[in-house]
Amino acid sequence: SLDIEPVYETLKGWNRELEIVEHYTDLPVELTDYVSFIEKNVGVPVKIVSLGPDRKETVFK
Template identity: 45%
Template sequence: ANMLNGLTDIVLTKIDVLTGIEELKVCVGYEIDGEVLDYIPSDQEDVAKAKPVYKTFKGWKEDITKIQNKEDLPKECLDYIDFIEEFTGVPVSMISVGPDRTNNIYVKR
């Protein structure tokens, strides 16, 4: 999405729904015939053979809905957010940690 659209920021919503999941898996590539690609192939035959390659993150159990500062989030949550920024090359400028409008953390960049 970043390559096609030239994103300047990511707004990360609903991260609170990940609370309590023991492991978070993020697809970082596709294995086709022993070769790992970091993009979705355009050939439909290759897509049919593709196996996802995952990076696994440890989850968190703490309730994050009352947190107002990014640095107060659990380490595991911060690791996940840092990976998203690093992998996409796009900064996360807002993190939604709950269902209310007041449950947003605005990250200064």
């Protein structure tokens, strides 16, 4: 059995609806910080952020 201990991180959320966003830089800073956190901890760059099921709700980084 492995001796594993989880590490919990608290991140800020965003309090606005994510309407149609055309550019990554238009996203709330809290969301881009979250994406950076994922990239750092997974070790893989995030290239696409999906805000919903429609194509127009996809943002490329």
